[in-house]
Amino acid sequence: MSRTARRIILLGPPGAGKGTQAERLARRLHVPHVSTGELFRQHVGGHTPLGQEAEASMRRGDLVPDAVTLGMVAERLAEPDAVEGAVFDGFPRTTAQAEALDQLLADRGQRLEVAVLLEAPREELVERLTGRRLCGACQATYHVRWSPPAVPGRCDRCGGALMARPDDEEATVVRRLEVYDTETRPLVAYYAASDRLLTVDGLGSVGDVAARLEEVLAPHD
Ligand code: ADP
Ligand code: ADP
Ligand code: ZN
Numbered sequence: 038m039s040r041t042a043r044r045i046i047l048l049g050p051p052g053a054g055k056g057t058q059a060e061r062l063a064r065r066l067h068v069p070h071v072s073t074g075e076l077f078r079q080h081v082g083g084h085t086p087l088g089q090e091a092e093a094s095m096r097r098g099d100l101v102p103d104a105v106t107l108g109m110v111a112e113r114l115a116e117p118d119a120v121e122g123a124v125f126d127g128f129p130r131t132t133a134q135a136e137a138l139d140q141l142l143a144d145r146g147q148r149l150e151v152a153v154l155l156e157a158p159r160e161e162l163v164e165r166l167t168g169r170r171l172c173g174a175c176q177a178t179y180h181v182r183w184s185p186p187a188v189p190g191r192c193d194r195c196g197g198a199l200m201a202r203p204d205d206e207e208a209t210v211v212r213r214l215e216v217y218d219t220e221t222r223p224l225v226a227y228y229a230a231s232d233r234l235l236t237v238d239g240l241g242s243v244g245d246v247a248a249r250l251e252e253v254l255a256p257h258d
Contacts, residue, residue, distance in 0.1 A: 042254055043121060045149075046125040047126050049156060051162060051213045053162065054239045056127075059126035061247055071113055071114075073125075075126075077091045095204060098209040098212035103131055103137070107141075114141065131224075152234050153254070154235070154236045156238060165180060165183070168181040168183070170201055175195045236253075
């Protein structure tokens with residue numbers, strides 16, 4: 038009998054809704070949500086050596102070098118909660134990272150089951166990113182129009198102050214979308230070639246998209 042996959046990556050351009058959906062999905066599957074962007078932001082905020090290596094690339098909207106990213110992911114996967122699976126969000130982003138992830142999992146007798154491509158038109162991505170707000174304290178994500186907090190500027194969960202990410206400023210968004218096209222989009226073919234690609238339309242409400250995701254991931258036998 039098959040069961041719902043529990044080692045999943047959410048693939049897609051910045052603003053497609055990967056973080057929003059990955060968090061819900063990980064909670065539903067009882068596996069950790071592994072967001073490399075969030076891990077990098079924690080390192081930058083904590084002024085760690087890794088954060089210092091990552092910061093300049095992030096500010097420009099470029100990718101952090103593969104070696105830095107892969108070291109951080111290997112460390113995360115070595116934590117005990119990642120034994121049962123993980124929902125990867127924003128990783129892998131290059132073919133080298135995808136190959137390294139397959140190898141890393143194979144070394145542990147595990148396998149990435151599926152990559153889900155979340156898609157949305159470019160105008161929607163730009164609108165979502167420029168309106169995105171993050172809680173500085175707990176990292177909860179909001180949108181000024183589509184998921185505003187109850188009290189403007191304050192996190193519903195913890196009361197923390199909300200802020201825009203520095204790389205969500207429009208010029209950097211344009212750069213990140215270019216980087217997606219050149220560096221990350223080739224992963225669609227990479228996962229399709231090994232028969233691990235599913236596609237979900239990212240337009241519509243958060244609940245609509247979550248329902249589509251659940252449907253494509255449902256065990257089918
Ligand atoms: P990603 O991780 O792919 O960059 P996020 O999940 O952070 O995307 O979403 C980007 C922005 O769009 C956030 O402000 C989020 O609140 C908002 N958002 C996410 N999903 C939807 C949706 N289905 N409809 C409208 N806005 C959304
Ligand atoms: P978004 O959710 O908008 O797509 P993320 O939070 O995933 O953005 O990533 C923010 C930034 O962190 C990226 O623009 C990049 O500089 C860096 N980053 C995140 N994940 C990776 C990765 N897998 N490889 C290289 N750089 C990454
Ligand atoms: Zn908060």
